[in-house]
Amino acid sequence: MTRRPPLRCLVTGASRGIGRTIVEHLAASGHQVAITARSVGDLQSLADSLDVPTLVLPADVTDPGTPDGLVADVVAAWGGIDVAVLNAGEAISAPIHRTDDALWQQMLDVNLTAPFRFIRAAVPPMKQAGFGRIIVIASIASKVGVPYITAYSAAKHGVLGAVRSAAMELATTGVTVNAVCPGYVDTPLTDRALEAIVAKTGIDMAAARATLENTHPIKRLITTDEVASVVDMLVADTGGITGQGIVIDGGSVQS
DSSP states (O other), rough: OOSSSSOOEESSOSSSSSHHHHHHHHTTTTOOOEEESOHHHHHHHHHTTTTTTTEEOOOOTOOOOOOOOHHHHHHHHHSSEEEEOOOOOOOOOOOOOOHHHHHHHHHHHHIIIIHHHHHHHHHHHHHHHTTEEEEEEEEGGGTTTOBBEEEEEEHHHHHHHHHHHHHHHHTTTEEEEEEESSSSSSSHHHHHHHHHHHHHHHHHHHHHHHHTTTTSTTSBBOOHHHHHHHHHHHHOSSSSOSSEEEEEEEEOOOO
């Protein structure tokens, strides 16, 4: 089952990087977009650049009440919700012996618990409508272990498990649930990772960037447009793709 635009879409972590590009792609396809992040100014700037109905909903996704509240806001404004793109996330690196309980919990809260709560909130109105597309922006760290990001990788492995289980539970309802698993993407989040590499190793920024680029066989970072294009495909899919973790990393993780 597929539906023509406009679809009613909610995108978390929408103000910059991957989330902003996803919003721009959805709007270019004629879809309505509800956008959320903590930065009100960045959200409003994005909304002002779009030519589709837009809801600006600043919020902290780790607040336990946020997912139910935002889904309710979209349903109240537009009569339903068709697409939820759960992009908000954070990555902090530390060797395992320096990964304290606070860092562990922080990574779980934003990368696992928040997406779970959004899925839980979006399922009832989507099931009632007989249509829904839930897409979690995960990571190649959902598929393989990566040193120095034990907490992040555990959370991303966990959210892929939630995606797969939810997809199986909802397989006959018209609601699909998938994850997109990019490698290193050219975003401000990756810039912060590069700064951390420079600070810890003493190499210059160009060498740090080359280190990340060389983890991909294509020898470059993934673009936000490449990630958004896979989201476009999942939004438009007729329902045969569900429970998948689609890797975008230039060929390094083949599954």
